[in-house]
Amino acid sequence: MKDMLVRLLELPSGAALEQRLLEKxxxxxxxxxAPEKHLVCDWVMQAFGAYWHSEVEVAFSRQPVSCWIAQRGNAILGFACYESTARNFFGPTGTLESERGKGIGKLLLLKSLESMREMGYAYAIIGGVGPAEFYEKAVGAKIIEGSEISIYQHLLRKP
Ligand SMILES: CC(C)(COP(=O)(O)OP(=O)(O)OC[C@H]1O[C@@H](n2cnc3c(N)ncnc32)[C@H](O)[C@@H]1OP(=O)(O)O)[C@@H](O)C(=O)NCCC(=O)NCCS
Incomplete structure (x- = not known):
């Protein structure tokens, strides 16, 4: 898995997508x-497993919480975190399988990257991708050569 670099200074606007998702x-x-920490963490655990659950818990330890969510009524449909495993890193993120292809993942990505830009970053790193085409298409992310030796290199596995 490689990391990707995203330039934050010319992010596309998510405004039209946000309006479409809301209206349609x-x-x-x-x-x-913070009050919904247990619900979001449980949902991520069920949908995406223990590693991402751990990373979401860290996102909820930050103020403001560094996790964006998509919801329809009381149902969570997707999530995206930033600055959980490393400073300037985006991820993890996921959309419920049945809701994919509607633009949820892209809007969660844009919201997270805008948050990082507001923190003062000019670039962001997508850690350990994943669907490189999705990031390339959505925000022009580029693979960082040599990044396969990454922060996740010695990640502990359940014996
Ligand atoms: C990757 C993921 C978050 C995308 O979520 P999504 O809500 O389906 O994404 P969107 O609907 O916003 O897609 C935006 C665009 O990217 C494209 N796209 C989505 N997933 C893609 C993929 N895996 N590969 C290539 N293109 C993809 C869509 O077709 C769409 O194109 P369009 O703008 O021309 O319509 C989702 O597939 C997912 O949860 N995957 C499993 C978890 C995962 O791999 N997370 C990333 C870890 S680094």
């Missing part, structure tokens, strides 16, 4: 808040 799909994309 009744999907709200917003920053998660």
């Amino acid at each position: 799909e009744k999907i709200v994309v917003r920053r998660a808040i």
